Amino acid sequence: MTTDHEPPPHLTGPRAPVPDEIDAVGLPVRGSLPPELNGRYFRNGPNPRPGETTPHWFIGPGMIHGIRLRGGRAEWYRNRWVRTGTLEGRSPIGPDGARDLAVGIANTHVIPHAGRILALDEGSFPHAITPELATIGPLDFGGRLTTAMTAHPKADPVTGELHFYGHGFAPPYLTYHRLSAAGELTVSAEIAVPGPTMIHDFAVTDRHAIFLDLPITFQLERLSTGMPYGWDDGYGARIGVMPLDRPGEVRWFEVEPAYVFHVGNAHVDAAGRVVLDAARYSAADAVAMWDAPGLDAADPGAGAAATGAARWHRWTLDPATGAVGETPLDDRSVEFPTLDDTRVGREARYRYAVTDVTGKAGILKFDTARGTVAEHPMPAGTLPGEAVFVPSADPGRAEDDGWLLSVTVREDGGPSELLVLDATDVAGPPVAVVTLPRRVPFGFHGSWIDDADLES
Secondary structure (H helix, E strand, O other): OEEOOOOOHHHOHHHOOOOOOOEEEOOOEEEOOOOOOOEEEEEEEEOOOOOEEOOOOOOOOEEEEEEEEEOOEEEEEEEEEOOOOOOOOOOOEOOOOOEOOOOOOOOOEEEEEOOEEEEEOOOOOOEEEOOOOOEEEEOOOOOOOOOOOOOOOEEOOOOOOEEEEEEOOOOOOEEEEEEOOOOOEEEEEEOOOOOOEOOOOOEEOOOEEEEEEOOEEEOHHHHHHOOOEEEOOOOOOEEEEEEOOOOOOOEEEEOOOEEEEEEEEEEEOOOOOEEEEEEEEEHHHHHHHHOOHHHOOOOOOOOOOOOOOOEEEEEEEOOOOOOEEEEEEEEEEOEEEEOOHHHOOOOOOEEEEEEEEOOEEEEEEEEOOOOEEEEEEOOOOEEEOOOEEEEOOOOOOOOOOEEEEEEEEEOOOOOOEEEEEEHHHOOOOOOEEEEOOOOOOOOOOEEEEEHHHHHO
8 A cells, every 4th residue: 555646546536535434313314214124234345544545446445334224214324444454554464474364454345244243355354343333353263264254255044154265375275164153163174276266256055165266366477566366368267066064075167268256146956956147257358357457447437347347147057967057147237246145045036236338327136037137227427336135024025025225426426325225126216315424435345234133
């Protein structure tokens, strides 16, 4: 991180950081907030401090923006940097030359698990924070975690276990881990891969973990760009299926070279095949994306699909025959896929995502049963953030009975809003709109943290 009076393009416009931490109460609401939304929406993203800059948008210390909803009211907004070692000026490289996993940036995701709230990046230990956004500190689960933790763990909706992994620049390049529903690290197993591959996300079914070993790898010569990863034509591309009851044993399936930042979901179909869908970048688009220093070459108004290149895609992997099927599901630009978290690892009809098509952004709902797509278009000059699904409290609800929460960003620098959409009618008007007291920079991922998640 360096000091520079002229910020690079990737820290201007919608991605420009905010300079301070603020609090506001009694936020104005248009429409009616569902009274059963009792909890907090937290959204993470990189935010260098004033006078500092970074060589790449993906780097930068994490800042979490929080909105508290209760009883039909928007009680407060606040934003806080995660007090990591990096924010305090400590080096992530220890005196022995090894990476200090307790020194991270915690800038990518924020999730609840086992009564804790975890701020995540993929290069370090998770950092625990309070419901009021104060930082508690890094977690290594009693010394049992010895690798970094992905920013995209997967919670099994039935067992309550949290599946995750860590990838690194040096062996072991990939390690699978599992937390119990009570938050105890119970399983760690090395996964053999050829080299330091950049695995940003993975998937689970009710009986498998699924790894994407794709041709974006750590390349020392790219370190000066700030993001030392790039396309490697000689690496190959494959998807691994690991039975959860046999950690470390992986069946690999060769696939067409591509890259995936974010998966949608996976499940086992009636024929015993593993079905995986994701936002897939073609080889050409992946090369172009990773060759854009700091994303400077990307349109800063492109929103989540910063390069406008990922497309909805499905792989079908047959463990009985070794056969692989690949099917494009839609031709529009998509990123940040989400779903009803109670369907993680199971067959799910709906996916949600954000898009930027010819400069017009929107929130999408994919109906995989009908093959249709509904869109909630954004006003010109407004970008949607990741749309997080919150289920209704009705125990007999349909899969899409609930709401989508998304923080918008205005390109003119005006205040952001929290959109609350009816997930059964995504194309319709918002159920409610909460006006926030400031612009929230375009960022990465967030979670709805229900009061019940913390009470348990």
